Amino acid sequence: MKYLLLIFFMNLLPQCAGKSLSRDGSYPKTFEGIRNEIAGYNDIAKAIIDLAVYGKAQNRSYERLAVFADTIGPRLSGSKNLDAAIKYMYSALQKDGLENVHLEPVKVPHWERGEEFAMMLEPRNHSIGILGLGSSVATPPEGITAEVIVVASFDELHRRAQEAKGKIVVYNQPFISYGETVRYRSLGAVEAAKVGAVASLIRSVASFSIHSPHTGWQDYQSGIPQIPTACISVEDAEMMSRMSFRGTKIVVYLKMGARTYPDSTSFNTVAEIVGSKYPEQIVLVSGHLDSWDVGQGAMDDGGGAFISWEALSLIKDLGLRPKRTLRLVLWTGEEQGGIGAEQYYQLHKENISNFDIVMESDEGTFKPSGLAFTGNAKARDIVKEIMALLLPINVTEVYDAADGTDINFWMRDGVPGASLRDDLSKYFWFHHSQGDTMTVQDPNQMNLCAAVWTVVSYIIADMEEMLPR
Amino acid sequence: MKYLLLIFFMNLLPQCAGKSLSRDGSYPKTFEGIRNEIAGYNDIAKAIIDLAVYGKAQNRSYERLAVFADTIGPRLSGSKNLDAAIKYMYSALQKDGLENVHLEPVKVPHWERGEEFAMMLEPRNHSIGILGLGSSVATPPEGITAEVIVVASFDELHRRAQEAKGKIVVYNQPFISYGETVRYRSLGAVEAAKVGAVASLIRSVASFSIHSPHTGWQDYQSGIPQIPTACISVEDAEMMSRMSFRGTKIVVYLKMGARTYPDSTSFNTVAEIVGSKYPEQIVLVSGHLDSWDVGQGAMDDGGGAFISWEALSLIKDLGLRPKRTLRLVLWTGEEQGGIGAEQYYQLHKENISNFDIVMESDEGTFKPSGLAFTGNAKARDIVKEIMALLLPINVTEVYDAADGTDINFWMRDGVPGASLRDDLSKYFWFHHSQGDTMTVQDPNQMNLCAAVWTVVSYIIADMEEMLPR
Numbered sequence: 012m013k014y015l016l017l018i019f020f021m022n023l024l025p026q027c028a029g030k031s032l033s034r035d036g037s038y039p040k041t042f043e044g045i046r047n048e049i050a051g052y053n054d055i056a057k058a059i060i061d062l063a064v065y066g067k068a069q070n071r072s073y074e075r076l077a078v079f080a081d082t083i084g085p086r087l088s089g090s091k092n093l094d095a096a097i098k099y100m101y102s103a104l105q106k107d108g109l110e111n112v113h114l115e116p117v118k119v120p121h122w123e124r125g126e127e128f129a130m131m132l133e134p135r136n137h138s139i140g141i142l143g144l145g146s147s148v149a150t151p152p153e154g155i156t157a158e159v160i161v162v163a164s165f166d167e168l169h170r171r172a173q174e175a176k177g178k179i180v181v182y183n184q185p186f187i188s189y190g191e192t193v194r195y196r197s198l199g200a201v202e203a204a205k206v207g208a209v210a211s212l213i214r215s216v217a218s219f220s221i222h223s224p225h226t227g228w229q230d231y232q233s234g235i236p237q238i239p240t241a242c243i244s245v246e247d248a249e250m251m252s253r254m255s256f257r258g259t260k261i262v263v264y265l266k267m268g269a270r271t272y273p274d275s276t277s278f279n280t281v282a283e284i285v286g287s288k289y290p291e292q293i294v295l296v297s298g299h300l301d302s303w304d305v306g307q308g309a310m311d312d313g314g315g316a317f318i319s320w321e322a323l324s325l326i327k328d329l330g331l332r333p334k335r336t337l338r339l340v341l342w343t344g345e346e347q348g349g350i351g352a353e354q355y356y357q358l359h360k361e362n363i364s365n366f367d368i369v370m371e372s373d374e375g376t377f378k379p380s381g382l383a384f385t386g387n388a389k390a391r392d393i394v395k396e397i398m399a400l401l402l403p404i405n406v407t408e409v410y411d412a413a414d415g416t417d418i419n420f421w422m423r424d425g426v427p428g429a430s431l432r433d434d435l436s437k438y439f440w441f442h443h444s445q446g447d448t449m450t451v452q453d454p455n456q457m458n459l460c461a462a463v464w465t466v467v468s469y470i471i472a473d474m475e476e477m478l479p480r
Numbered sequence: 481m482k483y484l485l486l487i488f489f490m491n492l493l494p495q496c497a498g499k500s501l502s503r504d505g506s507y508p509k510t511f512e513g514i515r516n517e518i519a520g521y522n523d524i525a526k527a528i529i530d531l532a533v534y535g536k537a538q539n540r541s542y543e544r545l546a547v548f549a550d551t552i553g554p555r556l557s558g559s560k561n562l563d564a565a566i567k568y569m570y571s572a573l574q575k576d577g578l579e580n581v582h583l584e585p586v587k588v589p590h591w592e593r594g595e596e597f598a599m600m601l602e603p604r605n606h607s608i609g610i611l612g613l614g615s616s617v618a619t620p621p622e623g624i625t626a627e628v629i630v631v632a633s634f635d636e637l638h639r640r641a642q643e644a645k646g647k648i649v650v651y652n653q654p655f656i657s658y659g660e661t662v663r664y665r666s667l668g669a670v671e672a673a674k675v676g677a678v679a680s681l682i683r684s685v686a687s688f689s690i691h692s693p694h695t696g697w698q699d700y701q702s703g704i705p706q707i708p709t710a711c712i713s714v715e716d717a718e719m720m721s722r723m724s725f726r727g728t729k730i731v732v733y734l735k736m737g738a739r740t741y742p743d744s745t746s747f748n749t750v751a752e753i754v755g756s757k758y759p760e761q762i763v764l765v766s767g768h769l770d771s772w773d774v775g776q777g778a779m780d781d782g783g784g785a786f787i788s789w790e791a792l793s794l795i796k797d798l799g800l801r802p803k804r805t806l807r808l809v810l811w812t813g814e815e816q817g818g819i820g821a822e823q824y825y826q827l828h829k830e831n832i833s834n835f836d837i838v839m840e841s842d843e844g845t846f847k848p849s850g851l852a853f854t855g856n857a858k859a860r861d862i863v864k865e866i867m868a869l870l871l872p873i874n875v876t877e878v879y880d881a882a883d884g885t886d887i888n889f890w891m892r893d894g895v896p897g898a899s900l901r902d903d904l905s906k907y908f909w910f911h912h913s914q915g916d917t918m919t920v921q922d923p924n925q926m927n928l929c930a931a932v933w934t935v936v937s938y939i940i941a942d943m944e945e946m947l948p949r
Contacts, residue, residue: 078726081719084604135553140914221690221915222775246917250550250776253918257547306691307719445609446690448715449722 040476042392048474049396055331056400056466063325063462064404064455072321072461073454075103076314080307080449087145087304088344089121089275096300097278100320100341104282109323109339111285114278115358117351119344121275122146124226124304125268127241129212132156133262134254141212141241142226142305142444144196145347147269148237150210154266155179155239157209161248161255165195165202176207179263181243183214183252189439192216193227200240201232210265211240214248218439222246225443226303228347239267277301279351280341284323286472288334293362294472295338295369296322296464297417299345299352306447310438314376314452314460315431316341321461322468333472335367342417345373352417363424367477370468371415372431376452376460379433381408382467386427390478394429397470406463408432427478429467431460509945511861517943518865524800525869525935532794532931533873533924541790541845541930542923544572545783549776549918556614556773557813558590558744565769566747569789569810573751578792578808580754583747584827586820588813590744591615593695593773594737596710598681601625602731603723610681610710611695611774611913613665614816616738617706619679623735624648624708626678630717630724634664634671645676648732650712652683652721658908661685662696669709670701679734680709683717687908691715694912695772697816708736746770748820749810753792755941757803762831763941764807764838765791765933766886768814768821775916779907783845783921783929784900785810790930791937802941804836811886814842821886832893836946839937840884841900845921845929848902850877851936855896859947863898866939875932877901896947898936900929 040048062068079099086093097114104112122145129139161181162168168180180203184195193216203211215225224242231237254261280300286292298315302308323339326332344350359366368386384394391409398407413428422428433456441447471478509517531537548568555562566583573581591614598608630650631637637649649672653664662685672680684694693711700706723730749769755761767784771777792808795801813819828835837855853863860878867876882897891897902925910916940947 077722081723081728082603084606134551137553220919221692221909221913222917223690223692246775246915246919249919250917253546254550306715440690444690446715448691448719450689450715450718 045393046396049393049400049470052470053400055469057403058329059325059465059469060403060462062328063321063465064458068325068328069458070454071324072317073452073457076309076317076452077449080309080313085304085306085308086300086302088119088277088301088347088350089272090304093277093301093343097280097343100280100300104280104320107324108327109282109284111281111283113281115281115355117277117279117343117354118274119277119350120146120347121272123270123272125149125270127267127269129241129243130264131261132264134259139247139263140222140224140244142224143241143267143269144226144229146229146231146271147200147240147267149269150239150265150267154264155210156262156264159251159255159261159263161252163252168202168206172206175203178208179265180208180211181248181251182211183248186216186218189216196227196242197229200229200238201235204236204238208238210238212243213240214245215242216439217245217442217444220245223444223446226305227443239265241267277343277351279343279355282323282339284326284332284337286334286336287332290336292335292365292367292477293338294335294367294468295340296468297340297342297371298373299342299417301343301345303346303443303447305443305445307449308447309449310375310441310447310451311443312345312373314457315372318372318376318457318461318464322465325461325465326469331469333469335472337468337472345416349416349419352420356420360424363421363426366421366426368427368429368471369418369421370429370464371418372460372464373415373417374430375433375435375438376431376457377434377438378456379406379431379460379463381406381410381432382463383410383413383430383432384427385413385422387479390427390480393478397467401463401466404459404462406459425480427480431464433460514862515865518862518869518939521939522869524938526872527798528794528934528938529872529931531797532790532934533927537794537797538927539923540793541786542921542926545778545786545921546918549778549782554773554775554777555769555771557588557746557770557816557819558741559773562746562770562812566749566812569749569769573749573789576793577796578751578753580750580752582750584750584824586746586748586812586823587743588746588819589615589816590741592739592741594618594739596736596738598710598712599733600730601733603728608716608732609691609693609713611693612710612736612738613695613698615698615700615740616669616709616736618738619708619734619736623733624679625731625733628720628724628730628732630721632721637671637675641675644672647677648734649677649680650717650720651680652717655685655687658685665696665711666698669698669707670704673705673707677707679707681712682709683714684711685908686714686911686913689714692913692915695774696912708734710736746812746820748812748824751792751808753795753801753806755803755805756801759805761804761834761836761946762807763804763836763937764809765937766809766811766840767842768811768886770812770814772815772912772916774912774914776918777916778918779844779910779916779920780912781814781842783926784841787841787845787926787930787933791934794930794934795938800938802938804941806937806941814885818885818888821889825889829893832890832895835890835895837896837898837940838887838890839898839933840887841929841933842884842886843899844902844904844907845900845926846903846907847925848875848900848929848932850875850879850901851932852879852882852899852901853896854882854891856948859896859949862947866936870932870935873928873931875928894949896949900933902929
């Protein structure tokens with residue numbers, strides 16, 4: 012997940028609330044009626060849970076993901092791997108017997124890190140592990156050798172602006188939360204360039220580290236010189252901070268061969284179970300297929316993509332066909348800021364009144380605890396009733412504010428949204444690092460996530476009425 | 481810590497028990513008398529705790545270690561860094577005002593990993609993170625390209641011996657415990673070579689991983705071809721195992737530039753507080769100064785070495801001088817199997833009856849829970865009484881079987897031994913990896929470890945009688 016857009020849109024949500032379609036007045040059923048309707052899905056919910064968690068489909072999303080992730084590897088926008096991933100999924104979704112399997116073309120950024128290398132030259136030789144940040148420029152071919160200034164915050168950088176000229180800024184900001192801390196990754200280069208620095212090295216935005224740098228997208232600003240920028244490990248950032256605090260002079264050699272190519276064509280990958288009664292109405296479940304270029308993208312967002320696919324597979328396996336169309340979208344270009352999702356929104360927004368709910372899982376598929384939901388009070392009450400059917404696996408919580416770079420476009424305009432909530436305690440240990448591999452995934456946890464995702468999407472797609480907004 | 485010797489010696493202990501000096505018969509005091517004597521140290525124990533944990537010496541061992549580890553970096557036997565570390569400590573111990581600061585020369589192995597690189601070529605290009613194992617030979621200059629056979633155990637390798645010829649054996653053994661699992665690292669190359677393999681890649685002996693390979697020593701056997709061998713990450717081992725299980729052909733290119741040089745001269749580093757009444761009798765506290773060549777060796781065994789130094793510093797700061805000599809030994813060549821410690825034993829064993837207790841901390845300096853002790857029942861009762869004085873910091877447990885590659889030589893011959901016990905839950909996340917840095921150390925935890933170490937060593941050094949054996 013990218014997260015930056017998320018923060019942006021969450022700030023917008025209060026202002027935009029007024030823009031949403033309000034159907035509350037015209038909603039036909041009493042809440043008692045709705046409650047009875049939802050209670051009627053009890054057996055189906057149980058059948059979904061049984062199939063996903065204990066039955067024949069047990070571990071399927073995990074196993075499918077393992078084959079996919081092992082075969083394709085990481086899938087950065089613009090890469091051949093992402094092309095291969097889309098081709099693979101197109102074929103797999105067809106083989107799975109889903110309907111309307113198709114690709115919707117999107118222009119996505121194409122950045123490659125190339126060779127990169129950092130070495131501390133003073134006070135001692137020490138190889139610094141780095142991961143260049145997406146969109147970073149390269150160093151000159153001979154690299155950059157410069158003294159380091161270590162700061163713990165943008166405030167400190169601004170206070171010590173005079174010292175930063177011609178230096179490499181090392182940020183050793185503490186990890187508070189991803190949302191709070193990620194601005195150092197996104198804006199570190201810009202802020203360092205403003206005070207005349209020649210490069211920036213940023214402590215990885217990670218809540219725990221075994222010497223593992225984490226990459227991610229960063230943004231230049233027009234009019235500000237573009238300097239090379241990379242993340243370093245928590246350990247190296249702390250070490251340089253200690254050295255600097257002791258007054259030790261630090262000199263670092265940095266070489267990055269990153270290149271930005273013209274935008275390349277990619278695709279959102281779509282498949283459906285077409286609705287039996289209101290086929291034009293859409294319940295959208297999704298995850299993003301692109302990833303960073305390290306690890307296997309098994310967590311971010313292989314898990315979300317594959318439990319979304321699993322939701323359609325489980326419904327098909329049970330011979331169910333909801334009244335509304337259940338649409339799976341595997342987004343492209345999420346890591347560059349929801350590029351695929353924005354285009355999808357632009358293309359399909361004229362149909363917005365037919366979008367019942369948009370769902371995205373992009374914050375891990377660890378042990379689930381419930382659902383985060385964005386929508387009005389009546390819709391929330393309905394979702395709470397649905398979640399009560401997940402009592403057999405004890406995943407009944409409904410939290411505020413759904414997350415997801417790719418669904419925010421719709422939620423901003425009033426479409427109800429949901430995202431999976433799970434145990435995030437280790438998410439930022441692996442996020443955007445070489446550690447994002449199948450080893451972090453647990454088949455039982457993915458089964459539970461798939462059950463939640465399926466029960467919610469199926470019932471919303473099959474109820475008499477769309478969710479009120 | 482190396483651990484292999486430890487296992488070896490623990491097996492020997494029962495047979496050797498009879499060789500130890502037995503003084504039980506002649507031990508002069510009643511246990512009641514001893515209990516009273518130890519109770520008399522209550523105020524000193526409190527003073528030590530106050531100084532180490534709450535007072536002026538708070539965080540000193542951590543801060544000293546941070547400066548040392550940041551300045552020197554990793555310290556493999558035979559390296560310039562280890563020479564620098566010994567020089568550094570020699571000077572620091574003198575500056576600290578300790579007595580008889582001196583170096584005892586030892587010939588240690590000198591192995592260097594050189595450049596190393598592994599790449600999966602089939603089924604897809606994937607860079608495999610490796611750490612060559614200590615004593616491994618190099619590949620030919622052009623590297624080795626071979627198909628992989630993945631096994632989960634030596635048993636499986638032996639069953640499938642016919643398939644292994646000419647291949648690279650990948651071990652994906654589960655982590656059971658370090659003691660149980662480390663034999664794959666030590667013997668993996670030998671067992672693979674016996675069945676005609678051209679190299680071995682071994683899943684790191686780690687209880688958790690963020691794509692971090694762990695190194696360590698390995699042993700060739702005479703008459704068995706020496707093949708190159710390295711550890712890979714848990715993640716890559718698991719991935720290759722999944723691929724192999726699916727029948728996917730895996731081809732790996734391996735290049736290692738490791739070299740073994742002639743043994744080089746190193747030193748055990750020694751400092752003392754000379755005893756006031758029985759200066760010839762020795763209480764030995766220790767950790768090892770050498771480390772692996774990755775990370776900073778801050779945990780293995782920077783922490784153990786620096787709380788041992790701290791014990792002498794705290795006693796000096798309090799103006800105490802025990803009746804017996806308190807001797808600090810910072811071993812060299814531990815990671816190659818206690819090379820420095822063995823030579824020390826050979827040189828000093830004629831004085832064995834004067835060694836009261838040998839103590840080593842080499843299993844982390846995380847939150848301490850007590851002391852592991854090797855010795856007879858009466859000695860154990862005495863140690864329990866001493867540990868009761870650590871109730872203010874709640875570190876009073878006495879466990880069986882002290883650990884420590886460097887002190888086993890003495891314990892085998894009946895000298896009582898003690899090692900620190902602490903929270904090991906994360907120890908094997910970092911052990912012998914790039915993750916062994918100051919970031920894993922916590923100053924408060926080190927304060928507590930130092931307090932335990934000091935109270936025990938001081939009281940044993942100052943009691944009227946040596947521990948019974």
